[in-house]
Amino acid sequence: MTAILQARSLGKTYGRRDALTECTLEIPPGHVVGLVGPNGAGKTTLLKIACGMLAPTTGHIEVLGNQPGADPAQLARVGYVAQDTPTYSNLTVADHLTLGAKLNPGWDALLAHARIDQLGLDPKQKAGKLSGGQRAQLALTVAVAKRPELLILDEPVASLDPLARRDFLRHLMESVAENSTSVILSSHLVSDLERVCDYLVVLVSSRVQLAGETEDLLAQHHRLVCARRDQADLPDGLEVILADHTDRQSTFIVRSQTQIPAGDWVADQLDLEDLVLTYMERAAAPTQSQPPRGASR
Amino acid sequence: MIEFHLDARSGVAPYLQIVWQVRQALLLGLLAEGDQLPTVKEVVTKVVINPNTVSKAYRELEHQGLAAAKPGVGTFITQSLGQASLADHAPLQEELRAWMRKARAAGLTGPGIEAMFQSTFRENPEGEK
Known part of the structure; x- marks a missing residue:
């Protein structure tokens, strides 16, 4: 069709x-x-x-x-x-x-x-x-x-x-x-x-930031909360969409085509509103986004 | 006839919510073999939801062998589920209690235990594989 x-x-x-x-x-x-x-x-x-x-x-x-x-x-x-x-x-x-x-x-x-x-x-x-x-x-x-x-x-x-x-x-x-x-x-x-x-x-x-079937997009995105670390120290295959750090904590919104591996972090799903806001925020602060590592698409 | 409702904050895909509500109705005896499910149009009107979502839920129920579509008529329940109540699963519950005691002994508190259960459960909510 x-x-x-x-x-x-x-x-x-x-x-x-x-x-x-x-x-x-x-x-x-x-x-x-x-x-x-x-x-x-x-x-x-x-x-x-x-x-x-x-x-x-x-x-x-x-x-x-x-x-x-x-x-x-x-x-x-x-x-x-x-x-x-x-x-x-x-x-x-x-x-x-x-x-x-x-x-x-x-x-x-x-x-x-x-x-x-x-x-x-x-x-x-x-x-x-x-x-x-x-x-x-x-x-x-x-x-x-x-x-x-x-x-x-x-x-x-x-x-x-x-x-x-x-x-x-x-x-x-x-x-x-x-x-x-x-x-x-x-x-x-x-x-x-x-x-x-x-x-x-x-x-x-004026640019498309994200497009796809809602259900897939929701399944692919997670919020990882962990002790402060560099995003380079995250496992391969996780595309970091947004990173936020305090003096001791790091919060990453990541996209992954596979299950989030277990680790010393808490992984939560995003709802649609959070997902959309994440991409709006990233577009508003382009310096913060870095080229995807590992994951493609 | 049963009615569906959607919880936008649950983090569970809408089509799965419908699947679960049918299973729940079967377990509670609200639905039995031969009963008709609401038509896609009826669900759409009632819940204000994308019709594709309802069709997907009904296809999933067919896939699970719980329902069958009669073209032009609607979707019907093809089997009743036994009244397996929680009491019938006392040994399972006892294991869960034992696990929770271990979790507490390991230093986890209420929210931690709940988070671990939820994240494990979400790895495979439909019990596939």
């Missing part, structure tokens, strides 16, 4: 500013991908390139095996919900569905109406009068009813309260279950992604 997204040395500059640098990714199909990173990391740029709204400055990208936005067929295969789930405030809920039907060849009107019903939205209500959560749900309904193979969502839940957030993600996961849609969604809140994403891409300062 074709990769959701395949990028080679992808770059985008705005004037002199690098928005995306040397981005190389290969995301296998059938995943719900979480794109995480601080504000301004380049998430929106990457997503806009993926749906064909922006052209890259350098490099090459394929989405579902084709150039993004290459032709109407490709546009129909990818659904995109922009940041803050925009809707037309002067159009009614019903107008949005009519618009969706006119603009999309594969429009699933049954699905759209059933979803609006289920959400309890009044078709005659103007979108501008809806709550934030309802607007987000309307935008998602339009994107899902287009029946895309890949759904791209830019910070869809950032501005929602916890309950609306959960409802939105529920709707999204139900669509994934029903239509086997692949999803790429960006967020700066890791807690949103923990349950729903099975693939993680961490983007910081």
Whole structure:
């Protein structure tokens, strides 16, 4: 099966500013991908390139095996919900569905109406009068009813309260279950992604810092706490991602393809939030990271 | 029908949490041969979780010989687990008590003992090989 997204040395500059640098990714199909990173990391740029709204400055990208936005067929295969789930405030809920039907060849009107019903939205209500959560749900309904193979969502839940957030993600996961849609969604809140994403891409300062299946990444990373020592004294095969020393103690975040050997340290697993923060910290303090020893990948 | 719940802080992969909850329900007699597990869609709606995770858990249960998928219908329990209660394993528990006495004698305290158990347990949580 074709990769959701395949990028080679992808770059985008705005004037002199690098928005995306040397981005190389290969995301296998059938995943719900979480794109995480601080504000301004380049998430929106990457997503806009993926749906064909922006052209890259350098490099090459394929989405579902084709150039993004290459032709109407490709546009129909990818659904995109922009940041803050925009809707037309002067159009009614019903107008949005009519618009969706006119603009999309594969429009699933049954699905759209059933979803609006289920959400309890009044078709005659103007979108501008809806709550934030309802607007987000309307935008998602339009994107899902287009029946895309890949759904791209830019910070869809950032501005929602916890309950609306959960409802939105529920709707999204139900669509994934029903239509086997692949999803790429960006967020700066890791807690949103923990349950729903099975693939993680961490983007910081315009560069991809980490990418892989969430479960593998969690299994590969550990925190080692031990008496103060140089990282060169750790066993081979451990890639030190982050090291922190006090006068008597050393804490290492390490990545390893195999079991952590027993030794005079305590090894603990990281949760997703710690994992993401580790790579953000490393990107913020590049002098601290040293070339990997032993372990590759 | 049973319901699942997820503990994000447990450090256990979500699909394994589902597998364990099914095993637990079997041990408690809440599930027996022939019972249907919730559909993937039902679990997704209830727990708000990636459907791939649920499918993976169900495949693992099939692999363990506890469940079987009927295409287009759902996943069903194929065997009941005996009501092996902790009391039936008194000798094992006695060994564990003896080990804990040794651990304390060796200078380990509560958190140390727990950490050692957890790290040993996590080396192979599913008892493979």
